[in-house]
Amino acid sequence: MGVVSELCSGVKLPKMVKIKQNFNRDCIPKEQIPQVVFEQLSREEIKSQIKQGMSVAITCGSRGVANINIIIKAIVDFVKSCGGNPFVFPAMGSHGGATAEGQREMIEGYGVTEDFIGCPIKSSMETKRIGTTEEGHPVLIDKNAAEADAIIVCGRIKAHTAFNGPVESGLMKMMTIGMGKQQGAEVCHESGFKHMARLVQVFGNAIRKNSNVICGLGLIENAFDDTYKIVGLTNEEIPEKEPALLLEAKSLMGKLLFDTADVVVVDRIGKNVSGDGMDPNVTGTFGTPYAKGGIDAKRVVVLDLTEETHGNANGVGMADVTTKRLVDKANWEITYPNAITSTVISMVKIPAFMKNDKEAIQLGLRICNETDKESPRIIRIKDTMHLEYVYISEAMLEEAKQNPNIEILGEPQEWPFDEDGNLETQGTF
Known part of the structure; x- marks a missing residue:
């Protein structure tokens, strides 16, 4: 046993209890999604803009959006029904390692394949300057999209992970950052997240006015990452109606139904979970001082990466402790471009890492201050997208029983570590 392992060996972990957090489950049935997409795009103000033979570019982002392949296919089919010639392009700023191949691979991983x-x-990192913002910034968007006859912007509307404002993640940001590719995203990020709430609107409006964006398709998800609402908006309606849609999206978000914790253990992070690997609106681990929310936790421990993140460990820097397994899986050539473009380099710093899950969790608890180490408040989650079933320590049980939105599902149990000190995850959540 090494010195570090010995320092953690005496930390006793409390028994944990599985609970169920209840959220609004309303959603659009998967089989009805194409019909809803057609209905939203069939508004005369939108449909009339697609003419016979027009080339129509359709955005597809890097986030793990529910049913995105079905939604994109429905948009494609709608454009074809109007006589247009559609193509899809990755709209994800610097994600996918800031390469055309990496971005294509990302959307294909979500089932958005040509077949x-x-x-x-059409995946390319080449951009075209289409104008200048009212503040003098150059406005760049994907070259293929800029040269198409029309653009349909499709994107999920939700809370951002680094700033708060009237619009955050959504259609305006999809135009500004996503369609801007690495070069356009870098221009917008250059001033820092302190100004992002304003700049997303400044750039978004400049793109609306200087490009061929004909409409947006805004997507809202419930706490279970199911498609809750699909809204078709004209070019002019996007800045007018997106703020209200953002508020609706925030009201549906999954969260931890506790105000505080000593340690939050996150089994896995990844770009398919959140742009920040783990959504700080859940964990409270914001990379900038320009956003707030989530649980107030003294320490956060991250154990692993999702397979779908392809080694992108963005967000690990917001953890206090991680594992050697995660560090070994990380592909820094894929991870760093996103952080460099956003200028928030702290997101990819490597925290203290331990040889296994048990020691990582023990270290997280050991370095907590002003904590009752005999009865600590610990929460364990699969990831920040899956918050229906979570584990809480015995010290939180009475509080959970007082919450009508929480069900207690079992008796306190020891942590399921295997002989190597790692958590057995099969069937856990």
């Missing part, structure tokens, strides 16, 4: 959607995918 499934029935049209070409």
Whole structure:
């Protein structure tokens, strides 16, 4: 046993109890999604803009958006029904390692393939300058999109992870950062997140006015990451109606139904979970001082990466402790471009890492201040997208029983570590 392991060996972990957090489950049935997409795009103000033979570019982002392949295919089919010639392009700033191949691989990983959607995918990092913002910034967007006859912007509307404002993640940001590719995203990020709430609107409006964006399709998800609402908006309606849609999206978000914890253990992080690997609106681990929310936790421990993140460990820097397994899986050539473009380099710093899950969790608890180490408040989650079933320590049990939105599902149990000190996750959540 090494010195570090010995320092943690005496930390006793409390028994944990599985609970169920109840959230609004309303959603659009998967089989009805294409019909809803058609209904939203069939508004005369939108449909009339797609003419016979027009080339129509359709955005597809890097986030793990529910049913995104079905939604994109429905948009493609709608454009075809109007006589247009659609193509899809990755709209994800610097994600996918800031390469055309990496960005194509990301959307194909979500099922957005040429065979499934029935049209070409044009992935390129080349941009074209289409104008200047009212503040003098150059406005850059994907070259293929800029040269198309029309653009349909499709994006999920939700809380951002680094700033608060009237619009955060959504259609305006999809135009500004996503369509801007690495070069356009870098221009917007250059001033820092202190100004992002304003700049997303400044750039978004400049793109609306200087490009061929004909409409947006805004997506809202419930706490279970199911498609809750799909809204078609004209070019002019996007800045007018997106703020109200953001408030609606925030009211549906999954969260931890506790105000405080000593340690939050996150089994896995990844870009398919959140742009920040783990959503700080849940964990409270914001990379900038320009956003707030989530639980007030003294320490956060992250154990692993999702397979779908392809080694992108963005967000690990917001953890206090992690594992050697995660560090070994991380692909820094994929991870760093996102942080460099956003200028928030703290997101990819490597925290203290331990040889296994048990020691990582023990260290997280050991370094807590002003904590009752005999009865600590610990929460364990699968990731920040899956918050229906979580584990809490015995010290939180009475509080949980007082919450009508929480069900206690079992008796206190020891942590399920295997012989190597790692958590057995099969069937856990």
